[in-house]
Amino acid sequence: MKLLSVNLGTARPVPFTDHPDGVTGIDKRPADGPVRVAAPGPKGTGGSGLAGDTVCDLRHHGGADQAVYAFAREDLDAWERELGRPLANGCFGENLTTDGLDVSGALIGERWRVGSEVVLEVTSGRIPCRTFQGHLGEPGWVKRFTRKGVTGAYLRVIAPGAVQAGDPIEIVHRPGHGVTAATQFRAVTTERELLPGLLAAGDALHPEALAAARKHVARYGG
Template structure:
């Protein structure tokens, strides 16, 4: 099997903080900042990292958030400003693995840590507030530039210089980009929804979402 080169551009962490947005307090963990040190990765998160709303963020299915560096040029052009790594709340800013190249269920080694792609990243309202751009969530969905989440199969230590290699590609071959397309644009595609829901490695929340959709479609 040919290894797919995947480079970590930046390793980012941040603990929840309280910000003021339009005169109201908001607790959020979306502010992530690059670090140069090596960090331990547990089954649920990186050392020094945290999430504010654990009902929709973090946990075993979403231990690490990944975002491709390649998308930053697009957003910088749209918003007319430079953006630092971690702006999208990602733990790993990467180069070389975009949504159309990465399949849900793919397993990778990052140094001695073993991870598995669990679902596309589903942007929440806090990203819009982080960017001060009300359409951020919709635009991320429309472009498909969502990033994705990893679950940790084997804990260990990672750093910006950790080498990344593909260990196993999921048999279903459903890319993150395809899952996004069905989730947001082809909402009545029953066969595709069934294929996605059947992916063994799919996160519990996305599996439930697609099973609910299938029930509503009478499938």
């Protein structure tokens, strides 16, 4: 398992975002050389966990529990075949493009060591938005991405440091539950009957998903 690229975005004006300034950093490009990774602070004030990466919409993106977004090259390749077009590393807005790692199948709370210093922890899958659809230029993309449910994973930073393309990735901790990033995604989108099961992941789960699971159990039981 290894890191194929570390991808950074800068604010660019586009016609398809809800950001009041009409800008987005979703179009991420592979960086040359090492990139510093550290916890960015709470959502709403902290942006990306990667130095040089711009998060424009702090209402929905960035912050400690969404500090880093990873997506598997194997899943980009599958989308290439389905869409009939090339998809470069970073084009899904991912910070880390991986090789040999089942990112969507990673367990909530699973920890990865990337390179020699950085440790990241899986918190949730990625919810697609209008900006993602506009960036790819695929009609109905939000629904299509949601149906497939191959979401990639958001991660929080446990140990800071530097990462670069070619770094090895090692799974250093796997929890005993079976709640994956893809399971979490389905629970909060298309299969809400899965919400009670998210509680098995405990505090490792993204706080918004944890709150949704607890609310569902309080209302309907578990």
